[in-house]
Amino acid sequence: MATAHLPRGGWRPRLAKRAAMMTAMGAVGALALAACAPGSDNTASTTVGEVSTELTSEEITLTIADETGFPVTDVLAEEFTKQYPNVTFNITRDTFANLTANAPKLMASDDAPDLIRLPTMGDTVRDGLLADLDPYYEAYGWDTWAPSQLAALRMDEEGSRGNGPLYQLGLGYSVTGIYMNTEVAAELGIDAPPATMAELEEDLATAKEAGVLPIMAGDKDGVVNFVIQAAMNQYSDKSEFLDWMFTKPGARYDTEGNIQGAELVRTWADAGYFPSDINAIDYASFVSRFQEGEGLFSFNGNWAAADNQEKMGDDVSFFLVPPLQEGDKHVAMGAANSFSIPAKSKHINEMAFFLNWVHTNEEARQIIVDVTGASPGGDPSLPQPAVEEGSLIDNALKMSAQISEEDGQVDFMSNTTSGIYAGSIIPESQQLVTSKITGEEFVRAVQEFYERETAD
Structure with a gap:
């Protein structure tokens, strides 16, 4: 097993000073389970409207409900607005336990967030609270991603994960x-x-x-x-x-x-x-x-x-x-640092564009690694972000690769039910x-x- 030993005061990750304490359940890396193909018959969500992969030119504000102590959404939002100035973000935060407990109520409200940290889907699929992302899976070509990366982010109408439509994506995949x-x-x-x-x-x-x-x-x-x-x-x-x-x-x-x-x-x-x-x-x-x-x-x-x-x-x-x-x-x-788009979001296309950008944009992928130490996921053929050789992040990425190779990834038991x-x-x-x-x-x-x- 590799270890990292660096000179004190030496390498510092490019964005580390902006990274406050990470929360417990972020999680993430490929899960050792094959996903069902998109478009399964088990569809229980509210379906999205017309699907577009073009970002609006209108000035809009996207709302993200995230947990406290997890700064990567702030850094990603800042970079996205830098690249697309017409889009700004309002990020609200609560404790992991409170956000998990209150997520269904938040998503059912008329003022639902556009994206929400959702560590466990629970009954949200059965209750029609999540947008089905399979149309975007098709439109953006996410079929090039490792199926195991998305397996735990699918759920069928019976409430079992690993099958059915895609309802979540990760902002980082860790171990x-x-x-x-x-x-x-x-x-x-x-x-x-x-x-x-x-x-x-x-x-x-x-x-x-x-x-x-x-x-x-x-x-x-x-x-x-x-x-x-x-x-x-x-x-x-x-x-x-x-x-x-x-x-x-x-x-x-x-x-x-x-x-x-x-x-x-x-x-x-x-x-x-x-x-x-x-x-x-x-x-x-x-x-x-x-x-x-x-x-x-x-x-x-x-x-x-x-x-x-x-x-x-x-x-x-x-x-x-x-x-x-x-x-x-x-x-x-390990599990995706999972986020879902509520079915009541007024900006589903824009939020899907953001999620695709996180997985494909060079700067966004670098942010995921620098701030969280997690793998950026997405198409494995994409260039991997640069990390300092021998650093903890370098070692962590090697650990993720080792666990994937050994087929040893399991989800967090805390994500089992809501x-x-x-x-x-x-x-x-x-x-x-x-x-x-x-x-x-x-x-x-x-x-x-x-x-x-x-x-x-």
């Missing part, structure tokens, strides 16, 4: 892994990333014995689930886990592999590998505390690469979560990482919530 404070690691005698889960546990024990916090994490807003799912991924059957996340009939969360992974995390909690105040630490706080030197490891995504590089210089590396056995394929979470993250995963994980429940109790509680939410 998750582990950041290591290499200065702390060197003091502990750790000179390389762990190659197996057993080696990871050895490193955690070494840190704890030396009085160093093994894992900097927070669970005020549920982001410790980067750790929980990373552990589950190593024990679970990937296809079964994806079936559950895509709400396939009969799929279950309470599998033996998921129980093993969750129980491993509980043993880490028992051993004191997490901060004692973990349930009071939100995403921004756990990122800043890690950057300030607290903790050996931090489980996070490549959307944090630019900021970690800026703050930590050569004292940080980034690598994939190790498998159980050395040489086994890796499994990592209510499961706030309604079950967060409260149950807060008990798991403080040793108040077992791994099996955690998994069964989430499955029970899932069954209630997906019941017809």
